[in-house]
Amino acid sequence: DGGITQSPKYLFRKEGQNVTLSCEQNLNHDAMYWYRQDPGQGLRLIYYSQIVNDFQKGDIAEGYSVSREKKESFPLTVTSAQKNPTAFYLCASSIVGRSSYEQYFGPGTRLTVT
Amino acid sequence: DAKTTQPPSMDCAEGRAANLPCNHSTISGNEYVYWYRQIHSQGPQYIIHGLKNNETNEMASLIITEDRKSSTLILPHATLRDTAVYYCIVLSGGGADGLTFGKGTHLIIQP
Numbered sequence: 001d002g003g004i005t006q007s008p009k010y011l012f013r014k015e016g017q018n019v020t021l022s023c024e025q026n027l028n029h030d031a032m033y034w035y036r037q038d039p040g041q042g043l044r045l046i047y048y049s050q051i052v053n054d055f056q057k058g059d060i061a062e063g064y065s066v067s068r069e070k071k072e073s074f075p076l077t078v079t080s081a082q083k084n085p086t087a088f089y090l091c092a093s094s095i096v097g098r099s100s101y102e103q104y105f106g107p108g109t110r111l112t113v114t
Numbered sequence: 115d116a117k118t119t120q121p122p123s124m125d126c127a128e129g130r131a132a133n134l135p136c137n138h139s140t141i142s143g144n145e146y147v148y149w150y151r152q153i154h155s156q157g158p159q160y161i162i163h164g165l166k167n168n169e170t171n172e173m174a175s176l177i178i179t180e181d182r183k184s185s186t187l188i189l190p191h192a193t194l195r196d197t198a199v200y201y202c203i204v205l206s207g208g209g210a211d212g213l214t215f216g217k218g219t220h221l222i223i224q225p
Contacts, residue, residue: 004157033212033213035212035213040217041217042201042214042215042216042217042218043158043213043214043215044214045212045213045214048212058212059214088155090157090158092157092158092213101146101148101163101203101205101213102148102160102163103158103160103213104160105157105158105159106157107156107157108155108156108157110155
C-alpha cells in the first residue's frame with residue numbers, strides 16, 4: 001500500500017532535549033512538508049522540501065530543523081530552542097506542479113514535552 | 115492567497131446530504147478552491163478542488179458560484195464517519211509551498 005508513515009504515534013520528552021520525528025513516504029512524491037497543529041487550531045507550515053537536498057522554511061521554522069537526504073524521507077528535529085514544542089506534528093507529501101496542493105498526510109505524531 | 119469564511123460548526127442527520135458553505139469573496143482569477151477534512155486525531159484528507167466549474171468525485175461534489183465568491187461542499191449521503199472538521203482553502207494553482215488551514219467547520223453527523 002502506498003502512503004506516508006510517521007513514527008512514533010506518541011512521543012514524550014523532557015524539556016531541553018532534542019527529538020527527531022520520522023516521516024517516510026513510498027508515493028514517489030518529490031515534495032514533502034511538516035506541519036504543526038495546536039489544540040483547536042488549523043495547520044501551520046514548519047518546513048517543506050521540493051527536491052532532495054533542498055528545503056525551505058515555512059511560517060514557524062524557528063526551533064526546528066530538517067534534512068532531505070533521500071526522496072522517501074524527511075525527518076524533523078524539534079530542538080531545545082523551540083519554546084512550546086508540545087503539539088501534534090503532521091507530515092505530508094505531494095507531486096510538484098499544478099496539483100501540489102493535493103497533499104497526502106501521515107497519521108501524525110503527538111509530542112509532549114514536560 | 116484569498117481568505118475564506120466558514121461557519122464554526124454544523125449538524126446533519128445521517129443519510130441526508132451535508133452542505134458545507136464557504137465564502138471567499140476576495141478570490142482572484144487563478145485561485146482554486148480546495149477542501150480537506152480532518153477526522154479527530156488523524157491527518158487531514160484531501161477531498162476535492164475546483165477552479166470555476168462544479169466538480170464531483172467519489173467523496174463529494176463542489177459547487178462554485180458563477181462569481182466564484184462562494185462555494186459549497188456537498189456530501190450526498192452523510193454517514194457517522196463523515197464527522198470531522200472540514201477546511202476550505204483558496205490557493206494559486208502552482209507551487210509546492212504548503213497549506214495553511216484556518217479553523218474550518220466542525221461537521222457533526224447525528225444518528
